[in-house]
Amino acid sequence: MRLIKQFNINMAHLVPEGTPAPLIPLMVIIESVSLIIRPFTLAVRLGANIIAGHLLLTLLGRQGSQLGRFRLAFLIIAIFALITLEGAVACIQAYVFTILSTLYLNEHNSIILSK
Numbered sequence: 484m485r486l487i488k489q490f491n492i493n494m495a496h497l498v499p500e501g502t503p504a505p506l507i508p509l510m511v512i513i514e515s516v517s518l519i520i521r522p523f524t525l526a527v528r529l530g531a532n533i534i535a536g537h538l539l540l541t542l543l544g545r546q547g548s549q550l551g552r553f554r555l556a557f558l559i560i561a562i563f564a565l566i567t568l569e570g571a572v573a574c575i576q577a578y579v580f581t582i583l584s585t586l587y588l589n590e591h592n593s594i595i596l597s598k
Contacts, residue, residue, distance in 0.1 A: 525583055529576055536569045 497514035498507050543562055547555055 521587060525580070529580055532572065532576055536565070536572060540565055540569070 497511045497518075499510065502510050540562065543558065543565070547558055550558060
């Protein structure tokens with residue numbers, strides 16, 4: 484009900500200041516789509532980063548049966564280094580996810596609370 488009563492105020496939050504009047508309806512559509520897709524793009528980005536590391540570890544791990552002793556020892560060291568790197572990437576991704584989620588929620592709450 485509140486959305487309907489304050490429709491113009493709600494739509495004004497989707498339009499940057501100084502936007503020419505003919506572009507306002509287009510800007511509302513673009514900003515609405517942007518707000519809707521933002522969580523999905525974040526999820527895809529996080530998922531791609533996780534899958535990329537696992538894929539690299541899997542591809543390197545399957546090479547072990549075809550290598551000699553020296554190369555196998557080097558491969559094991561490289562895999563342990565990659566696992567360590569994956570742990571660091573997981574921590575960074577968790578931090579990024581938390582910060583971005585907090586920013587998005589604060590942005591959403593500030594729009595709701597400013598009315």
